[in-house]
Structures are given as C-alpha cells and as structure tokens.
Amino acid sequence: MFEGEALGLNAMYATKSIRVPKPYKVGPLPTGGSYIIMEFIKLGFSRGSQTVLGRRLAEMHKAGKSEKGFGFDVDNTIGSTPQINTWSSDWFEFFAEHRLGYQLKLALKQYADSSIYEKGQRLIKNMRPLFEGVVIEPCLLHGDLWSGNIGCDENDDPVILDPACYYGHNEAEFGMSWCAGFGGSFYNSYFEVMPKQPGFENRRDLYKLYHYLNHYNLFGSGYGSSAMSIINGYLQMLKA
Numbered sequence: 001m002f003e004g005e006a007l008g009l010n011a012m013y014a015t016k017s018i019r020v021p022k023p024y025k026v027g028p029l030p031t032g033g034s035y036i037i038m039e040f041i042k043l044g045f046s047r048g049s050q051t052v053l054g055r056r057l058a059e060m061h062k063a064g065k066s067e068k069g070f071g072f073d074v075d076n077t078i079g080s081t082p083q084i085n086t087w088s089s090d091w092f093e094f095f096a097e098h099r100l101g102y103q104l105k106l107a108l109k110q111y112a113d114s115s116i117y118e119k120g121q122r123l124i125k126n127m128r129p130l131f132e133g134v135v136i137e138p139c140l141l142h143g144d145l146w147s148g149n150i151g152c153d154e155n156d157d158p159v160i161l162d163p164a165c166y167y168g169h170n171e172a173e174f175g176m177s178w179c180a181g182f183g184g185s186f187y188n189s190y191f192e193v194m195p196k197q198p199g200f201e202n203r204r205d206l207y208k209l210y211h212y213l214n215h216y217n218l219f220g221s222g223y224g225s226s227a228m229s230i231i232n233g234y235l236q237m238l239k240a
C-alpha cells in the first residue's frame with residue numbers, strides 16, 4: 001500500500017503542478033507492518049481558493065502523461081479495497097473491467113448481491129454510447145479526491161494527499177466529488193485548462209458509481225441503494 005502511495009506521490013510531484021508531499025522512503029518495520037516517510041507540510045487552517053485548486057488540478061492532469069496507456073505501474077488501494085491498474089490501451093475496457101466490473105464482482109462475492117451485479121453488468125454492456133465522440137487521453141489522476149485529502153499550505157496553496165493514483169480519463173477524478181464540495185469557481189477554472197468534453201454531464205454519475213460501489217463494499221448497505229439508483233437511472237436513459 002505504501003509503495004503504491006509513494007509511487008503516486010512521486011508521479012504527482014514530478015508534474016510540478018499542484019503541491020504534494022515528496023515521499024522519501026517506504027519499507028517494512030522490524031516489529032511487523034510497514035512505514036512511509038514523506039515531507040511534512042504544515043497545513044493551514046483556511047480551505048484555500050477553489051479557483052486555484054481547480055487550475056492546479058487541471059495542470060496536473062495536463063502534465064501527467066503516460067506512454068503505457070491507462071493504468072499504473074503497481075496496483076494500489078482505494079480505501080482498503082484493491083485497485084487494479086493493469087495497463088490497457090483502451091479506457092472503456094479498463095474502466096469496465098478494472099473499475100466497475102471489479103467492484104461488482106466484489107459485491108457479488110461479499111454480499112451475494114446478484115441484483116446489483118446483474119444490473120451493473122447490463123450497464124457495462126450498454127454504456128458505450130456515453131463515450132461517443134470523446135477523445136480520451138490517459139492523464140495522471142489523484143484517484144481519491146475528496147475533502148479529507150485536500151488541504152492548503154501556509155501560503156494558502158492547495159495540497160493534495162493520500163492518493164490512489166493511476167492514468168485515466170480526467171473526468172474520473174470527479175468520482176468522489178460528492179464528498180469534495182467543489183463549487184462553480186473550481187469547475188470554471190478547471191475547464192479553462194482542461195476543456196469540458198462532449199457528454200461530460202452524462203458520464204458524471206458513471207464515475208461516481210465506481211466510488212459508490214466501493215463505499216458499498218467497504219461500509220455496507222446505504223451506499224448500495226445509491227449505487228443501484230445510479231445504475232437504474234442509466235439503464236433507463238440507455239433503454240437497456
């Protein structure tokens with residue numbers, strides 16, 4: 001987990017766009033368990049500027065390019081759930097198999113929830129039109145961007161922490177936006193650097209679905225109903 005975190009922090013650090021703690025060392029503890037050592041950033045008390053956060057995040061997405069496609073050099077974790085990052089040249093296949101598909105299988109295994117599994121699989125088979133007309137380049141994503149992982153330093157510059165990095169569609173970064181409190185000024189400045197792609201609004205819930213499914217698998221039933229209602233909404237929209 002810490003190796004994945006350090007590789008993610010390093011990749012974000014290398015983009016020289018948004019402030020992240022520089023990782024120094026990871027390893028096993030003689031007493032069992034492991035450690036990560038990273039730069040200490042004195043976090044301020046203000047929430048910082050949403051405008052600056054949006055711009056810096058977009059700059060990171062723009063600068064963090066991948067020659068290997070979608071994925072990451074290691075698997076990492078989203079919460080405590082494994083996040084599979086096997087490289088793929090096709091975003092749609094990657095997201096279908098390693099994001100939605102993986103979480104659906106987990107729900108089936110963990111809760112024997114065949115209802116969410118089957119409907120989710122039906123959505124995967126029918127969701128292609130949501131991606132029509134979009135050119136998707138792999139961008140470096142923080143991967144778990146919610147308010148608990150966003151702060152600002154003593155100069156009020158934004159800082160992001162505790163990532164679950166991979167190279168993916170930039171819009172997938174907003175999958176945790178339901179816990180992030182991003183406002184209009186955040187999105188406006190983000191889209192000035194990374195222009196909004198056609199169909200963005202129709203894919204928003206799809207990217208949230210991955211995280212709702214993960215919350216369902218981690219914390220249980222309430223999140224299952226939220227995930228199911230997103231799936232039902234899409235099945236209706238796609239007439240699937």
Ligand SMILES: Nc1ncnc2c1ncn2[C@@H]1O[C@H](COP(=O)(O)OP(=O)(O)OP(=O)(O)O)[C@@H](O)[C@H]1O
Binds near residue numbers: 021040043148149162
């Ligand atoms: N490099 C750092 N410099 C200063 N403070 C930090 C740094 N890294 C983490 N923190 C502080 O510690 C808190 C928890 O860090 P982090 O989210 O990485 O740990 P965690 O064990 O994954 O916690 P959680 O499970 O609550 O997300 C952060 O919200 C932040 O306040």
